Amino acid sequence: MSEAAPHLVVRGVSKKYGPTTVLDHIDLTIRRGELVTLLGPSGCGKTTLLRAIAGLAQPDTGKVELAGRDVTHVPPHKRNVGVVFQSYALFPHLTVAGNIAFGLKVRGAARREIDAAVERALSLVKLGHLAGRRISALSGGQQQRVALARAIAVEPDVLLFDEALSALDRKLREEMQVELRRLLQDVKATAIFVTHDQDEALTMSDRVAVMNKGRIEQLAEPRELYLRPASLFALNFVGLSTRIAGTVLAAGNGKVEVETKVGRFSALGNFQAGSPVIVAARPEQLRIGEQSEANTAAGRVRSVVFQGSRTLVDVDAGAGESLLAELSGRDGKIPIVHDEIRLSWPVTETFAFPMEAQA
Amino acid sequence: MARAAIAFCWVMAIGLALFLIAPLLVIAAASFSPTPVFDLPLTGASTRWYGKIGRLDGFWPSLLLSLQIALLSTAISLISGTLAAIAIARGKLPGADIFATALVSPLMMPGLVLGIALLQGFRAVGFTAPWATLLVAHLVITLPYVARTMIAGLSRFDFTLIEAARTLGCTYPGSVLRVMVPALAPSFLIAGIFSFLASFDNYPVSIFLADVRTKTLPIRMLQYIEEAPDPTLAALSTLILLGTVILLFVSDRVVGLHRMAGTSD
Numbered sequence: 001m002s003e004a005a006p007h008l009v010v011r012g013v014s015k016k017y018g019p020t021t022v023l024d025h026i027d028l029t030i031r032r033g034e035l036v037t038l039l040g041p042s043g044c045g046k047t048t049l050l051r052a053i054a055g056l057a058q059p060d061t062g063k064v065e066l067a068g069r070d071v072t073h074v075p076p077h078k079r080n081v082g083v084v085f086q087s088y089a090l091f092p093h094l095t096v097a098g099n100i101a102f103g104l105k106v107r108g109a110a111r112r113e114i115d116a117a118v119e120r121a122l123s124l125v126k127l128g129h130l131a132g133r134r135i136s137a138l139s140g141g142q143q144q145r146v147a148l149a150r151a152i153a154v155e156p157d158v159l160l161f162d163e164a165l166s167a168l169d170r171k172l173r174e175e176m177q178v179e180l181r182r183l184l185q186d187v188k189a190t191a192i193f194v195t196h197d198q199d200e201a202l203t204m205s206d207r208v209a210v211m212n213k214g215r216i217e218q219l220a221e222p223r224e225l226y227l228r229p230a231s232l233f234a235l236n237f238v239g240l241s242t243r244i245a246g247t248v249l250a251a252g253n254g255k256v257e258v259e260t261k262v263g264r265f266s267a268l269g270n271f272q273a274g275s276p277v278i279v280a281a282r283p284e285q286l287r288i289g290e291q292s293e294a295n296t297a298a299g300r301v302r303s304v305v306f307q308g309s310r311t312l313v314d315v316d317a318g319a320g321e322s323l324l325a326e327l328s329g330r331d332g333k334i335p336i337v338h339d340e341i342r343l344s345w346p347v348t349e350t351f352a353f354p355m356e357a358q359a
Numbered sequence: 360m361a362r363a364a365i366a367f368c369w370v371m372a373i374g375l376a377l378f379l380i381a382p383l384l385v386i387a388a389a390s391f392s393p394t395p396v397f398d399l400p401l402t403g404a405s406t407r408w409y410g411k412i413g414r415l416d417g418f419w420p421s422l423l424l425s426l427q428i429a430l431l432s433t434a435i436s437l438i439s440g441t442l443a444a445i446a447i448a449r450g451k452l453p454g455a456d457i458f459a460t461a462l463v464s465p466l467m468m469p470g471l472v473l474g475i476a477l478l479q480g481f482r483a484v485g486f487t488a489p490w491a492t493l494l495v496a497h498l499v500i501t502l503p504y505v506a507r508t509m510i511a512g513l514s515r516f517d518f519t520l521i522e523a524a525r526t527l528g529c530t531y532p533g534s535v536l537r538v539m540v541p542a543l544a545p546s547f548l549i550a551g552i553f554s555f556l557a558s559f560d561n562y563p564v565s566i567f568l569a570d571v572r573t574k575t576l577p578i579r580m581l582q583y584i585e586e587a588p589d590p591t592l593a594a595l596s597t598l599i600l601l602g603t604v605i606l607l608f609v610s611d612r613v614v615g616l617h618r619m620a621g622t623s624d
Contacts, residue, residue, distance in 0.1 A: 056522050076525040077533075089523035093541040103527035106537075154527060 006065075007032035007190050008053065008158055013062030015048055015214075022048045023059065024214035030158075030192070035184060037193040037201040039237065040211035046194045049211070050160050053192065055079045067157040077106075082151030086163040088143045090135045096146050097122070097131040103154035121149035124183065141172050148180070152187065159184070159191040165200060177203045198238045202226070210234045232278055232353040240312075241280045242324045242345075244297075245355060248275045256352050261319035265295040269352030276355040283312065285345040286325035288335070294344040297323055301339045315343060383600055390593035408594040415591060417579055424490075425576040429558035432497035433505075436554050437547065440505030448513035462506035465499050470563030473499065478567040489573035496564050501554035508553065512546025545614035552610055556603065 008030040015023040022045045030036050038046035051057035053064055055076035063072045071079050090099050100121050104114045122128045125145035135143065144164065151159055165173045165180075181204050184191050193204055201208045202222040209219045210233065218230040229235035235243075246260030248271045258265050258279050267279050281295075290296065299317035311334050315323040323343055327334055335341050391404040412418065443462060447455045465473060477496045486492060520542065524534035562577040569578050583592050 054526055056525070075530070076522070077528045077530055079526070081526055083523065083526040085519050085523060087517055087519050089517060089519040091520060091523075091538055091542070093544075102524070102537075106524075106528040106533070150527070 005032060006030070007034070007067060008192075009063070009065040010049070010053065011063045011065070013049070013052055013059040013064065015045075015052065015057065015059050021214050023052065026062070026214075026216060028209060028216065028219070030190060032190055033185075033188050035181065035189075035191050035193070035204060035206045037195060037205040037208045038211055039195060039198060039201040039208050041196055041237070044211040045214040046211045047162055050083075050162055050192060050194045053158070054081050054083050054160055080154070080157045082154060082156035082159045084144075084147045084151050084159070084161045084164040086166060088147040088164075088167075090143055090146055090150070092135050094135070095131070096127065096133050096135065096138070099135065099146055100150045100153045102150065107154070117153050121153040124152065124187070125149045140168055141176070144168060144176065148183075152189070157190070159189050161191065161193040161195075163194055163196070166195070166197065173200070174203075180204065202238070208238075210237055212237075226282070229280075229351070232280070232356060235280055235351070235353065240283050240324055240326070242283065242286065242322070243278050243280045244317075244321045245276070245278055248273050248277055248352070255347075258352060260321070262299075262317040262321045263295075263297050265297075265350060266347040267295075267350040267352040268348065271352060271354070277352040278355055279350060279352050281345045281350045283324045283326035284310075284328075285349040286323060286343045287345065288325070288327070288333075288341055288343060290342070291344045291346065293347050295347060295350055296342060296344040298340065298342040299323060301335050301337050301341060304334065304337055313341075315341065386593050387597045387600065390590055390597040392590040392593070395589045408590040409598075411591045412595050412598070415579075415583060415595075417574065420572075421574050421576045421579040424493075424573065425559055428490075428493050428497050428575065429555050432494055432501045432558050433551055433554040436498060436501040436505040437551055440502050440550070441509045441543075441547070444506055444509035444513050448510055448516070449518055459506070459510055462510075463503045466503040466507070470561070474564040474567035477564065481568070489568060489570045492568045493565060493573065493575070496568055497558045497561065500561055500564055501558050504553040504557055505550040508546050508550035509543075512543055512550075516542055548610055548614055552606060 006029045008028075010026055010028040013023055013026045014021070024045075026045075026049055028036075028049075038049060040046045048057055052059045053066075055071065055074060059072070063070060065071065066079065066081070091102065094102065097118050100118045101114050104117055109117070118131070119128070122131055125148055127142060127145050127149065130138065130142065135146070138146065144167075147164070165176055168176060177200055193200070195201055202225075205222060207219060207221055208225050210217045210225065210231075212233045218225060218234045220228070220230070225234065226239050229238065232243075235241055244260045244262060244265070246258040246265070248256045249259050249264070250257040251269075251271050251273055254268060254270055256267055256269050256271050256277070258267055258277055260279065265279050267277075269277065271277060297317050299315040299322070301313060302316045302322065303314045305312040305314075309328065311327050313325045313327060313335060315325065317323050325343055390408055391406065392408070393403045393405040440462070443458070446452045447459045447462075452458060474496070477492070477499065481487065481492050481495075486495075516539065520538045521531075521534045524538045525531060529537055560577060561575070562581065565575045566578055569575060574582070580592060580595065
């Protein structure tokens, strides 16, 4: 099978719990060796989708194919998936090595094979010295590694992570994100992460699927997701933005002119005149002063938040609208609260989205 | 000041431990009395009372009955109580709290009240076979111990473990056997011991349901005391005590006494 061939295919998967639609005709194709994140707020269906792939939840409709095999009706123990659970779900009555050996023992592997696999998995997560420890004697970070080693040891077709890093404290989590990504790339694992943490999604993944109300709103590489959000929800969920409500005055050539309470803006988008829209831009696109081919708006600085390499400036543009600018030290003078300033941002970095019930 | 307070607490802890253990020591000492008086032996020791236990009138049938009832009621309680506890701890059972309280409630009822209630209840439905009524009554006694321990044990059990085992290649029944059973084994053992002891030692409920031919050991022992108070009973009590200590010691080796006492996790 070539590297680019579809490795995991989810086709039209739906799932209802009572009257609630949890998954609404999900389509998702993942290539071998790809790291994909399902990102969304709680209740968006991301965990249910992961469980459907693992075989722990049976979809009402649709198909799941893994490594060229239709596994829709295959029980979890015959799917050859590896799952790292949020609670780690390590077996308390077994040692570290016992936990990692569990999957291979159940499969009836030979003793020597098991020992070798356990050793390999332990060294992969750098826990070789803890093989004989009890689970209760491990720290949270160590337990996380054991859970990973246990899932990897059976050489699954796909690794599934259900909020696997969320129980770690922030610093450890950020270290683990980088290390885990490198480790998974080293062993050429295909993996799906479920998380509500956008930083984790952007750091760990080749592609991110933003989920909302049982649907995938956008499936894109992290960079594209941030720079070209496909929906207002995706824009809101990943990163910060300035958002201003308005009405389309004129449209054409993939651009619109939008009338808002704080001025007239040009934005990318296809709408009919008269449509209510939200005009949006990422904060780092906003600069103090004028630039060519740009939208501009003025206001009074409401707050200035210094965050090390960058400074976030929140500007009250009047009429209940605000502008959010991210200024780096190189941009010259950083304004102070109550300053009257004028901000501009490129038309090509301004998006228009249909106005919808805000998430 | 703080030191004095700590010292006072130390005295309390040591004093209370002695206070609780003293009667056991007294009964063990009395069992070696050389005289037929139920007294502390001050001159010499004798083991002859131990030899007399087996010859007590009706001792063996009563011991057998108590063991049968205790073992059987414990076994039934363990199985049914654990299943009920699973429903309460996991099954999203509507009103689970109410059922949990109901299962544990006989613990809060005085044994005499329970005994009278059961006697009248059994009579009302014409259920009078002594052995069977004793067994049913002892289910009422033992179930709360099992329910309480297993609900507590299950509430600490992460059911994700079963899912983890399934994704690692276990069938569902296999996962329950390989993961849930070993993880719950300590709770199971603790529940079994408490349940067995509660049944074996019960007097206030059994007394209402026993008849001349069907007397449990505690009833028989009280009868001995009334008839002929000699150190044979102390010897018997000491043996029961010894049996309990051995049971607890073995369990401690297996799961840890601190978990049974509930004084630490």
